[in-house]
Amino acid sequence: MLVRIVRMTFQIDKVADFHTIFRQSQPIIRSFPGCLHVELLQDADNPVIYSTLSHWENAAALEAYRQSDFFRDTWSKTKILFSDKPIAFSLYPVTIS
Template sequence: MLVRIVRMTFQEDKLSTFHAIFDRSKQHIRAFPGNCHLELLRDPANPAIRMTYSLWTSADDLEAYRRSELFRKTWAATKLLFADKPVAFSAEKLEEVNPSEL
């Protein structure tokens, strides 16, 4: 399982535009082959920061998404709204601790 987190700082007056883009694309992203989970998060200390948290079956699936027309169109529209350079990273999920294991 691959975890992908993208941290984006937006121009404050562009947040509603970003949310409209996300609303239009979220179901398509979630339905993309290999996507297992998608969340949109907000930094509680900075209301202009949003993060996406997604889970992918493999790095190849994430890369296929990043090469897709869906990603190209969504990212092209989104990056126009940034106030700062985005930060993205991936990590391999090694273990998940469930409450029943405590």
């Protein structure tokens, strides 16, 4: 499994627009092959910072989603709402025995 986190800082007057985009997009993202989970988190100290947390079967599934027309369209609508550069990274869960 691969965990993807994308941290985004929005213009204060664009947060509601992002909420609309995410509400419409979340069920579609969840239906992509290899997507196991997707949720939205809000920063505890700054209400204009949000992160998406998604779980993917593998890196290939995430990459297929990122290359989709749906992702390109959604990302183009989202990135114009930012007030700062987004930060994205992928992680693998670690089990220590």
